[in-house]
Amino acid sequence: MTPRFAPPSPLNPDLLALLASCRSAPADDTPRLVLADWLEENADVSGLPSADDARARAALIRVQVELARPTSDVGRVAQLQSIEQRLIAVHSERWLGTLARRFFELGHRPFGFAMHLTTTTPPVYSFEPFSPRNRWRFTRGLLSIELAAGEQRDLELDAWFSSPLAAWVEGASITLGGVAALERLSAGAGLRPYLGVRYAVGATAFPTLRNVRPEQEEMTERRCKRLLRSANFALVRELTLYGPAVEVGFPRMMAGARATGVRRLTVKATLSDTDAAFLASAPLVNLSALDVSATELTADGMRFLVESPHLKRLVSLSAYRNRFGCAGLVALAESPLANTLNVLELQNTGIGNRGVAALAQSPILGRLNGPTLNLSMNGIGNAGVQALAACEHLERFTELVLRACSVSNVGARALARSPHVCNLAYLDLWNNRVGDVGARALAGSPHLEDVRHLSVRDNNITAACARALRARFTDRVRV
Structure with missing residues (x-):
């Protein structure tokens, strides 16, 4: 195949080191933002084709990092998406080199009965950077690639992964099912460092169309042990555990496994305290993101996880729809993870004012990525809101969501009087117990000047106080 672009120059060793740090912690924004700063400051010596190219890479990182963070600001999202699309449209074909064309060729190979047909009009390749069929995408500035079965041995792909362009790959992922498929997995020397x-x-x-009768493997303890003993288990980067795996004791068996390659772990099953303890003892020393949402995790289960000596690199913890309550949140606030987490999801976890007070007094709120702090569907009450209102770290957030949190007039008044709400653009108090006293306090607050959306729907506010809120916030309020 004739290369579409000239071979790129070797990259600056410092740049290569920064890219490697991004790959080692895929859920962490900090290495990527450090990389963006470096590219701006060292654009002329990066080894990239031009200083403008380096700055474009930096801009894409920053834009996509911000887009990846949940927000209610649709105007800002639209602005960021416009910048993102322009950067990708202008630069992505050069950044990809021959990769897109090779994926097009691989994707149009005949299979099944079509292999026996002859065609005189092969499909014509055209570069389409925004096609949903693309098996590459830029994720927070780095390239994420999806491989189909067998493509990891393609010689032309392996040659591309041996080029400097591959340094920008976060990971080349292949989805596998079955122990035998993992055991048989092989890849070329160029691809293997990026394969996950x-x-x-x-x-x-x-x-699927290519696998119309997939083989269903019976989940047994023996099969799980075989999986964990496989040398290729070291290549597993994203691991998801479903009910049958948890039921046969997979968390227990992970304690002695080669699990250092796992960067993201998701549990989609009920997680008992014993299972949580076993997961905490597994050598997940490079785990970047843990998702235990809707697992019926208890306070003891949460305590086992957050006190694990192996989770020192964890930066993202999703734990919504659980029942660990205040005791679990206090354990988190007092654990080493309070100094590492920058993503934390706690909606509908049974926490109350004691847990929120511990959260407000810990380093966590000073580390979490904004713009949103969402504690919805927890009975945190007025005391919890007062603790939040007194926390100086509240100034880091532009969106505060406290839906169905049992907040009444005392809590609303605490927010209205707090100088730490000065940066809020979105305040959501939907489905609480706020009455006229709280509504008047919000309407008269000198600290809510920047609020663009205030929701107090489904509270106990009379028509007269609703008019006072509209007089202050006009169409920015929902009553």
């Missing part, structure tokens, strides 16, 4: 397996244990396999 996405593996689900205990999931149901569904038919």
Whole structure:
């Protein structure tokens, strides 16, 4: 194949080191933002084709990092998406080199009965940077690639992964099912440093066009042990555990496994305290993101996880829809993770004012990525809101969501009087117990000048006080 672009120059060793740090912590924004700063400051010596190219890479990192963070600011999202699309449209074909064309060729190979047909009009390649069929995408500034079965041995892809362009790859993922598929996995020397397996244990396999009758593996303890003993288990980067795997004791078996390659772990099953303790003892020393949402995690289970000596690199913890309550949140606030987390999801976890007070007094709120702080569907009450209102770290957030949190007039008045709400653009108090006293306090607050959206729907506010809120906030308020 004739290369579309000239071979790129070697990259600056410092740049290569920064890119490697991004790959080692995929859920952490900090290495990427450090990389963006370096590119801006060292654009002329980066080894990239031009200083403008380096600055474009930096701009894409910053834009996509901000887009990846949940927000209610649709105007800002639209602005960022416009910048993102322009950067990708202008630069992505050069950044990809021959990769896009090779994926097009691989994706149009005949299979099934079509292999026996002859065609005189092969499909014509055209570069489409925004096609949903693309198996590459830029994720927070780095390149994420999806491989199909067998493509990890393609010689032309392996040659591309041996080029300097591959340094910008966060990971080349292949989704596998079944122990035998993992054991048979092989890859070329160029691709192997970037190859990451996405593996689900205990999931149901569904038919596809290429695999119309997928083999269903019975989940047994013996099969799980075989999986964990496989040398290729070291290539697993994203691991998901379903009910059948947890039921046969997979968390217990992970304690002695080669699990250092796992960067993201998701549990989609009920997680008992014992299971949580076993997960905490597993050598997940490079885990970047943990998702235990809707697992019925208790306070003891949360305590086992957050006190694990192996989770020192964890930066993202999703734990919504659980029942660990105040005791679990206090354990988190007092754990070493209070100094590492920058993403934390706690909606509907049974926490109350004691847990929120511990959260407000810990380093966590000073570390979490904004713009949103969402504690919805927790009975944190007025005391919890007062603790938040007194926390100086509240100034870091532009959006505060306290839906169905049992907040009444005392809590609303605490927010209205707090100087730490001065940066709020979105304040959501939907479905609480705020009455006229709280509504008047919000209407008269000198600290809510920047609020562009205030929701106090489904509270106890009379028509007269609703008019006072509209007089202050005009169409920015929802009553």
